[in-house]
Amino acid sequence: MTERRKSAGLPDKRRAIVAGALTLFARDGYTRAGLDAIAAEAGVSNRTIYNHFSDKAELFQTVIQESTQRVADTMVDIIDRHLSKVVDLETDLVDFGLAWLSLLTSDLAPHFALIRQIHAEVEHIPPAALTFWQDSGPGRTRRELAERLRRVAERGELAIDDPARAAGHLMLLISADNLTDRAALQDEDAVRAMVTAGVRTFLYGYKR
């Protein structure tokens, strides 16, 4: 993978650091998360972190990039799996939405807390890093979803003039208010009802 200098020494230390940093950055935010706590979480010496990253900021950016990469991969997978062959549109969209929402309570959950940290720290993150994240994360999944919707529309099942906007609307309607009402994510029936309602609003809004 990432070619390593020479011999041994750093087998998974770097991975452990990034994983631990994700955990703490997600929960505590950039400023609150101390490097000592990150080192402890990663089971690594404080000093070792500076063998792999020059800076706390660089570590933060690395965490963002790697977590975004992994989550976007998973999301694209979900899109492809549910929307490549559409049989019954509403059923497939609801299943897609349920798979989508299941990420929020999966082992990828810390990522979404990290996203909230990014939104909060937006004034203190280099614009280049922001646009990179935007493009490789939400932008990528949105393009992928838009392309799937465009194909469905081509077959005449939906009337969509702006697939990107439609993709945005669908993602919003599926996620609904998971930010304000996170407790509801525990109730499976409530999740299904929320997703179904969102899909129907989307569907009847775009139905041919």
Added chain:
Amino acid sequence: MTERRKSAGLPDKRRAIVAGALTLFARDGYTRAGLDAIAAEAGVSNRTIYNHFSDKAELFQTVIQESTQRVADTMVDIIDRHLSKVVDLETDLVDFGLAWLSLLTSDLAPHFALIRQIHAEVEHIPPAALTFWQDSGPGRTRRELAERLRRVAERGELAIDDPARAAGHLMLLISADNLTDRAALQDEDAVRAMVTAGVRTFLYGYKR
């Protein structure tokens, strides 16, 4: 208004502190915002802050409460102004959405940055304070909007079985991706197009 102890002394000091704290909390977040910086922003001595608030945490909660109160008042005003008497549903909803979005670039803008801070700090805020904010802010506006939509539905212009959910959908569709694509808020035509598209998706999803 809020009855003050006795005589003079604290005319607007407290207001200045809360206003300055809002500015800095919104931009820098709870941890990064220092009390010295807040005092400077408010044109007040560091020590004076502790004459009005026992704690940084208490100051933060006060800022949240007062800002939420004011913004919610404004939002309820907008709802009432645009949706009390509905003439042409789409036109009125679009106008409502434009007024709604205009808040994001108004002098109330710092509030929405503060909201992002709340979302990020959600693990470090007393649950009671969270539910209070949730209920008096987003919850209140949502209930108000839901009530308006319910009345419109009663007159037969919309088919809504769950007004609260419909209100949530409408707010989402109007705001669209203002979080990810904040640059678009500067372009008035783009904003109108976004709002119109959101309203139409909502409208055709709920139209009778």
Added chain:
DNA sequence: CGCCATTTACACCGATCGATGCAGAGATTA
């Protein structure tokens, strides 16, 4: 004027934090 509450500047404390230096332990490769 004189009482009283508030404000202010300044000094200070203890704690935390990011970051560095260093010396030694461990492991791998030539």
Added chain:
DNA sequence: TAATCTCTGCATCGATCGGTGTAAATGGCG
């Protein structure tokens, strides 16, 4: 074995921060 690299623990530095004490200054009100 010797050289090289990483990891580790520890000590430390400088800076920042939340919060307090204090004494002087301010200004309204009797």
